[in-house]
Amino acid sequence: MSSTSQKHKDFVAEPMGEKTVMALAGIGEVLGKRLEEKGFDKAYVVLGQFLVLRKDEELFREWLKDTCGANTKQQGDCYSCLREWCDSFL
């Protein structure tokens, strides 16, 4: 990912606290709604899934696609966003 979006920067800049899934880079209105329907209402729940998949990019992308139908760019945004957050806050 050569350039990062503003959303990405905002998310990575601070602890996620109680942010919703829509604060995640790559997760917009539509995808956020779908994720909330499946129980992933907070960003930390998605983080939990990310961690339980051992931060594996392939598996996480796959999971995101299956869960909310994210396209490749959205998957990549979300993955790199969470990974960078983990790098700085875990």
Place this chain on the structure above:
Amino acid sequence: MPVFVEDPALFSKERLKSELMAHNVDLPPPESKKHAYVELYLKHVRTNTTDFSSDEEEDHLGGSAEKEEKAKMVDLGLLTDDQLKAKLLQYGVKAGPIVASTRALYEKKLKRLMDSSAQASQHRVNGTRDAGLYSDNEEEDGREEDEDKESSESEQLRSDTIARTETSKTASRTGTVSQSRDFYPRCFLPSAGFISGKIQHKSSDATQNESLSQSGSPYRSFSITQMVEEIETRFSPQSKQTEIERRSGSRSKQTVDSRVLRDFMRLDKDTMTGRSLCLTSPSSHQKLTVTEPVTDVLSEMFPDTARTPTGIYATKRRPIKGAAGRPVQFKYPEMPLLSPTSLERQEIQQRLVPLWVQIVVFLLVVCMLYLIYASMEEPLSNTFTDLLEDLQEAALIFTSED
């Protein structure tokens, strides 16, 4: 698929269990031994799939693999979490926790892995599976050792002396980095140098003794070639004729006096082992010493080439310098270890005054200046204040004029 060609006896009990479950076979009671599982496996699973013979493999592989594939696809959902994890491990995937939210993903992944490995196994040729087990390095090393051995053996055969086996032994022993540097020059350069040196100082005993004293291990190889010659002149009838021919051709031969030759033989005694000397009769000694200057002339003409009587150069294979992981610095003894720029820098640094001298001089100068300043009777007046005073004076004069 590699799974099917393996011996079921080698499987773990866990795996046998999972395989049996995959084929809808009733499991034996849990406390039964492994061979019970193996029997069941052979009975049910192996009869479903085909027995592999190397000839039929190509035909059956696709079909049986597919069949197996289908069975597995159905059963993936039935596997327990642990089994699923074990299966993933078989494919080299270290699975994380398999929980409700991740299980589907891992199942999918396993399926994909199975697909790809099935495809790969269809393209696979006999025996290529283990290609990764053999590294090039091992082979290389082995070959090198072999060559060492070979060369030493052949040399041993040629010379058939104890001395040679000694040197070759040391050669094969030291074949690697550090000492080989000593060894190769020993083989070629010193012998040539020795030969030419001998010709130059042929008449004088002192230099002969000098070379005698020098004749340590470096000149052993020279004595070996000499010995080979000796043996050959002893055994071949034509050698005398060629020797005579060579003698007529040589110019330095006439100057040889027998005392020097005897000295030379003493050198032989020192450099060679006693055995070869015992073998050689006095006449052959004489013969040899007569031929010796001839080869000396030849090597004088071609100082760079190592001469052998047959013209065949049985030399130890010289390694490519710096190849096969040998550090270059050991292979080029004359090569400077430092780069040209750093050498230059060193030269410059040698010419420069050392740092501590510079500092001392600086401190001395500072002290001197301070002393001068302190010993001055009236302190220096600041130029700026002078200037200001001048201005004030000028202003006063100006106002007073007004």
